[in-house]
Amino acid sequence: MPTPTSIGLFPLHSVLLPGATLSLRVFERRYLDLVSECTRDQRGFGVCLILIGDEVGVPATPAKYGTQARIDDFSTGDDGLLHLRIRGGRRFRVGTTHVRDNGLLLADVDWCEFDPDDELRPEHATLSLVLERILEQVGGEHAKAPPARMDEASWVGWRLAELLPLQESQRQGLLQMDDPHARLDWLLRWIS
Structure with missing residues (x-):
């Protein structure tokens, strides 16, 4: 059995699907740190639907399945905030979670298999x-x-x-x- 991978989570009130894009405004320190780490290490982060809680403040309770997000584009908006366009990649299942000192939710995830290249029936x-x-x-x-x-x-x-x-x-x-x-x-x- 493969070892789970630990990734940072960005819980949202939206579901990111494989191949889909979402726009995000990033202003909380924990997510600015996450974006910085992901950019530096050239890796993605996880997006999960929030089951309990909010997108800001105390870490929310995420759904058990999410999607790896890659940053397609970024800019600073007129509001001075970091604006991201992310794209959904591989699906994952959330295992154990823990919270960093900065409030960032980390999860051990098991990657789901890629969909087969089946033709439409x-x-x-x-x-x-x-x-x-x-x-x-x-x-x-x-x-x-x-x-x-x-x-x-x-x-x-x-x-x-x-x-x-x-x-x-x-x-x-x-x-x-x-x-x-x-x-x-x-x-x-x-x-x-």
């Missing part, structure tokens, strides 16, 4: 069409993806989970599923 073809229509309307980076991506079960599922008007608890449920086809089954029931 015929019963999920409607979902590919729904995603195409959404991307035509909203544009963005995923709208420029090669057409072959619309046949990838994992990619279609993650993009729909990102773009559909789901509750964060529903996104969290999808994040916790290991099977991309089960994710698509759930999304198909939700759309129907």
Whole structure:
């Protein structure tokens, strides 16, 4: 059994999905330190949905599954705060957690397996069409993806989970599923 990896957590009231992006404003010392360490060591940090607590102040209770975040871009905003654009990578399961002196939540995590490169099954073809229509309307980076991506079960599922008007608890449920086809089954029931 692989040894768990220890990473810093950035608990949010949002779920970061693999391949998705989020914008963050960073102002608390513990998170500025985390960003500095991650930049220096060229590694990511973990984003987990908050189950109990708030994004600021006392460390929150995170969900048991999260996503590794990599910093895509950063700037200083007009408000003087650090602005980050992060992208979701690999999923993980949270083991034990502890709090640093500066209030940063650290977690020992077990990495989830990467989704297989399965093709979309015929019963999920409607979902590919729904995603195409959404991307035509909203544009963005995923709208420029090669057409072959619309046949990838994992990619279609993650993009729909990102773009559909789901509750964060529903996104969290999808994040916790290991099977991309089960994710698509759930999304198909939700759309129907």
